[in-house]
Amino acid sequence: MKNLFVGNLSFQTTESDLTALFKGVGQVTKVRVATDRETGRARGFAFVEMPNDEEAAKAIAGLDGKAFGGRNLKVNEARPRTERAPAHNSSGGGRRPGGFSNEDYREAARKPREPRW
Incomplete structure (x- = not known):
């Protein structure tokens, strides 16, 4: 199976x-149009699965740059999905990576401070 990005x-x-x-250029195994999770609207791209490398190469050669629906398609081999980094903990704290933890706040509160006059 070969996955194509459209x-x-x-x-x-x-x-x-x-x-x-895509059936005009080869056999299609599966098609998935990407949609917005909240609105359900199409996001302007899709993935098309072809049964083998030969069929996928024909589809890329025949359809990349072709006008479809008033737009020129971009068709290429889909990249494998990468692991996402965990969400950044942005609990404030300026430039410190990951923000301040509760313990950081407690420690800062224990330190004596100079009065600001």
């Missing part, structure tokens, strides 16, 4: 539209 899609493009388009 970008610069019209927001009205459906999985059926892409299936029909």
Whole structure:
């Protein structure tokens, strides 16, 4: 199986539209149009799975740059999904990476401070 990235899609493009388009150049295993989790609207890109490298190469050669839905498609091999870094803990604290922990605040509160006059 070979996964292709299809970008610069019209927001009205459906999985059926892409299936029909890609079937013109080879066999299609699966199509998934990316949508916004909250609104359900298309995000302008999709992934198309082809059964092998040959079919995928034909699809890239035949469809990359082709006008579809009023836009020029970007079709290339999809990159493998990378692991996301954990969300940054931004609890304030200026430039300190990761912000201040509760213990940091307690320690700062224990230190005597000069009065600000």
